[in-house]
Amino acid sequence: AAAYAQQALLWEAALRATGRLRERAFERLLERDLAFFEGRGGVAAGDVAHRITDEADDVADAMYSVLNVVPSMLTMKANNGERKEILRFQKLADDDLKHNWGKKKMKTLIPQAVRATYIGGLLVLSAGSIMISGTSFDAEGFLSFLTVLALVVEPIQVRDKPDALHLEYVKGDVKFHDVTFRYTDGMPPVVDEVNLHIRPGETIAFVGPSGGGKTTLAKLLLRLYDPQRGYILLDNHDIQDIQLQCLRTHIAFVSQDAMLFSGTIAENIAYRDPARDINMIKVEYAAKIANAEEFIKMLPEGYYSNVGQRGSSLSGGQKQRLAIARAIYQNSSILIMDEATSALDIRSELLLKEALRNLMIDHTVTVLIIAHRQEMVLMSDRVISLEGGKLREITKSAFLSQDGRISLPRISSSN
Numbered sequence: 001a002a003a004y005a006q007q008a009l010l011w012e013a014a015l016r017a018t019g020r021l022r023e024r025a026f027e028r029l030l031e032r033d034l035a036f037f038e039g040r041g042g043v044a045a046g047d048v049a050h051r052i053t054d055e056a057d058d059v060a061d062a063m064y065s066v067l068n069v070v071p072s073m074l075t076m077k078a079n080n081g082e083r084k085e086i087l088r089f090q091k092l093a094d095d096d097l098k099h100n101w102g103k104k105k106m107k108t109l110i111p112q113a114v115r116a117t118y119i120g121g122l123l124v125l126s127a128g129s130i131m132i133s134g135t136s137f138d139a140e141g142f143l144s145f146l147t148v149l150a151l152v153v154e155p156i157q158v159r160d161k162p163d164a165l166h167l168e169y170v171k172g173d174v175k176f177h178d179v180t181f182r183y184t185d186g187m188p189p190v191v192d193e194v195n196l197h198i199r200p201g202e203t204i205a206f207v208g209p210s211g212g213g214k215t216t217l218a219k220l221l222l223r224l225y226d227p228q229r230g231y232i233l234l235d236n237h238d239i240q241d242i243q244l245q246c247l248r249t250h251i252a253f254v255s256q257d258a259m260l261f262s263g264t265i266a267e268n269i270a271y272r273d274p275a276r277d278i279n280m281i282k283v284e285y286a287a288k289i290a291n292a293e294e295f296i297k298m299l300p301e302g303y304y305s306n307v308g309q310r311g312s313s314l315s316g317g318q319k320q321r322l323a324i325a326r327a328i329y330q331n332s333s334i335l336i337m338d339e340a341t342s343a344l345d346i347r348s349e350l351l352l353k354e355a356l357r358n359l360m361i362d363h364t365v366t367v368l369i370i371a372h373r374q375e376m377v378l379m380s381d382r383v384i385s386l387e388g389g390k391l392r393e394i395t396k397s398a399f400l401s402q403d404g405r406i407s408l409p410r411i412s413s414s415n
């Protein structure tokens, strides 16, 4: 009995340690430099997981388990989803712990076999631990391993200042002042001494060649990164002085893809609220303005239908309209829309344009569209081109002669 109790305690400790490691790895990854995930769609995270697999299978597992959320990392961050995802993950980890712990207890009913299993398990655990520490299974070694792990996944973090401002209401006035940003030291700037004033309620189309810096500019506004030089003002407050959560509530980001999270339509629209606090009247209103009501009502369970893994059961146009509904639900003053590069069908395109128009007219929202098609440019008040990180303003007429493709062709400047 004593041996069993000892083994059981060890197992519980081991399982808890694994759970903690997973949570830690998960939280670390949520905070990670987005460079790690973007473009490469989580491949880099996979590489790291591979590299450490030999050393710590449990942590590698943890890394892999978070890859499920990696493709939607940008959307999650832009929507203040970190806390919610951490809680969700913790719940999964707890369930996992309970489940595993129950299994271990069951096994003790077959003493010899269980004993052998435990001893074998302990040997595996010990061997893994020895690999983790490199030398021996002691707290010091374990700590060194965690330090190395932290170095591998050390995040570039954007944090709130202690006295950061909470703004209840913002008009949506944005100023970029001499903003310069590079992702990596020694590389040319991706955003180069950009100056731009966007007035409340304006609709701005950002155009230019692929890699010109359009999305990066949006990320700087969302404070997914901070510029190395210059500053950005929102309603004349430096965005670095505003609480991050508050900033990201006022700015809604509708990305090209992976904009939805597993859950119901209602949960996706009301993403900023815990499930129990969802205001269905607001959800339905938001869906109506975003032109999403019609297709939602046709789903078998309406607003309570599950959207599948990251919205896999919906079309691109439907996902975008739901993301716009999310912006309306959270009453954002600024909407950044990274327009999908893949073409929408004509009806979806019309519905999307109408949704944007509703938003502009009824809600006086400042809209920034990272545009890939003429259609979107024509809806805007002003057109801004970004090429090699340099910004210049051009007229809409510069596009009329082009054939719907605006991201690659060089645009002649009007001034």
Ligand SMILES: Nc1ncnc2c1ncn2[C@@H]1O[C@H](COP(=O)(O)OP(=O)(O)OP(=O)(O)O)[C@@H](O)[C@H]1O
Pocket (backbone or CB within 6 Å): 034, 035, 036, 038, 039, 183, 184, 190, 208, 209, 210, 211, 212, 213, 214, 215, 216, 217, 386, 407
């Ligand atoms: N996380 C990152 N780490 C390093 N470089 C990056 C990262 N994200 C983007 N870049 C680089 O920065 C440059 C600008 O990228 P950005 O995504 O802002 O361009 P874009 O104008 O939005 O392009 P597109 O029209 O193709 O979406 C590109 O050269 C890109 O390779």
